[in-house]
Amino acid sequence: MPEVTFIPPGFPAWTDLGTPDVEASERFYRGLFGWCVYELTIPGRTDYLMFTLGDIGGPEVAGMQELADDTQPPSWTCFIRSDDIEATIAVVEAEGGQVLVDPSDVAHLGRFAVCMDSQGAEFALWLPFDRAVGAGVVDEPAARCWVELACEDVEEARRFYGKVFGWDAVERQYIAGAAPYTNWRVGDWSLGGMVQLDDRFPPGFGAHWVPYFWVTDCPAATAKAADLGARVLLGPTEVGPGRFSILIDPTGARLGLFTPAPGRRPSIPPDGPEREDGRGA
Structure with missing residues (x-):
C-alpha cells in the first residue's frame, strides 16, 4: 500500500x-x-x-x-x-x-x-495539523494493520464506541465454538475489532486496546518474538481473514501479529470511508 x-x-x-x-x-x-x-x-x-x-x-x-x-x-x-x-x-x-x-x-x-x-x-x-496524518504507512509487512479491543461487556462497548465515534458493530463467527467476534465498521469499511475477555486471557487482565502488526509468516514471527524475549499469550491461530497470535513483549506491553489471507481489504480506505471496492474483512 x-x-x-x-x-x-x-x-x-x-x-x-x-x-x-x-x-x-x-x-x-x-x-x-x-x-x-x-x-x-x-x-x-x-x-x-x-x-x-x-x-x-x-x-x-x-x-x-x-x-x-x-x-x-x-x-x-x-x-x-x-x-x-x-x-x-x-x-x-x-x-x-x-x-x-x-x-x-x-x-x-x-x-x-x-x-x-x-x-x-x-x-x-x-x-x-497540516500533513501530519499519523502513521505514514499501514497495511503492509512490519506496519500496523488492525486494532482490537478486549473487554468483558461487549454490549456496553458497542454502545459506548457507537456514541463516541459512530462505529457500527457487526458480528463474525471466525472460530467454531468461540464467542462471536465483533468488527468495528464505518459504513462498509472494517477498521478494527473486539473480543470478549475469556479464559484465553490470564487472570487479572482488564479491558484494553492492542495493535496488530502485519507479518508475512505468523508462526515464524511468533517464534522469533519468543526468542527475542516475548511471552506468547495465544499461539498462531487460523481465522477467516488470516492467521494471528497475541504476545506480551519483554517489558510487558501487549500486541498482536497478523498474516492476512490473500485479498484482505486494508484497514484504512485509500480515499475515505465512502470507497467500497475491494473485499471486506
Missing part, C-alpha cells in the same frame, strides 16, 4: 508504546520488525522516539516514549482520528468515559488527548 496521506475521522491513526525500558523495547521491535529509530525533540516535552519502516528516512509506523514512573503499566496506545477533540471528549464523558490527559498540542504535528472508556480501556484521540 502507498504511504498514507489521509486518515478519515473515526479511523485508527497512530500507535504509541509506553515502556519502562526504552533500550529493551528498541532491541525487541528492531529485531522483530526491522524498524529503525530516530529521536524527535519536542519543546516542552520529553524526547520521543519514532519507529520507521525500511531505514531511518522511511515512513513512520509507530512511536515510543519512556513511562513517567513505575506505577504506569507498559502498553501500546491506539490513537483514533478526531476532527474536534473537545467535542469528542464531551461525548466520551457523557457516555461514562473519562479524560486521563487533557487536550494538548504536539508542536506542529497535531493535537491529542488520552481517554478511558466506560470499562477502563485507554485510548487516545488525534487531530493532525
Whole structure:
C-alpha cells in the first residue's frame, strides 16, 4: 500500500508504546520488525522516539516514549482520528468515559488527548495539523494493520464506541465454538475489532486496546518474538481473514501479529470511508 496521506475521522491513526525500558523495547521491535529509530525533540516535552519502516528516512509506523514512573503499566496506545477533540471528549464523558490527559498540542504535528472508556480501556484521540496524518504507512509487512479491543461487556462497548465515534458493530463467527467476534465498521469499511475477555486471557487482565502488526509468516514471527524475549499469550491461530497470535513483549506491553489471507481489504480506505471496492474483512 502507498504511504498514507489521509486518515478519515473515526479511523485508527497512530500507535504509541509506553515502556519502562526504552533500550529493551528498541532491541525487541528492531529485531522483530526491522524498524529503525530516530529521536524527535519536542519543546516542552520529553524526547520521543519514532519507529520507521525500511531505514531511518522511511515512513513512520509507530512511536515510543519512556513511562513517567513505575506505577504506569507498559502498553501500546491506539490513537483514533478526531476532527474536534473537545467535542469528542464531551461525548466520551457523557457516555461514562473519562479524560486521563487533557487536550494538548504536539508542536506542529497535531493535537491529542488520552481517554478511558466506560470499562477502563485507554485510548487516545488525534487531530493532525497540516500533513501530519499519523502513521505514514499501514497495511503492509512490519506496519500496523488492525486494532482490537478486549473487554468483558461487549454490549456496553458497542454502545459506548457507537456514541463516541459512530462505529457500527457487526458480528463474525471466525472460530467454531468461540464467542462471536465483533468488527468495528464505518459504513462498509472494517477498521478494527473486539473480543470478549475469556479464559484465553490470564487472570487479572482488564479491558484494553492492542495493535496488530502485519507479518508475512505468523508462526515464524511468533517464534522469533519468543526468542527475542516475548511471552506468547495465544499461539498462531487460523481465522477467516488470516492467521494471528497475541504476545506480551519483554517489558510487558501487549500486541498482536497478523498474516492476512490473500485479498484482505486494508484497514484504512485509500480515499475515505465512502470507497467500497475491494473485499471486506
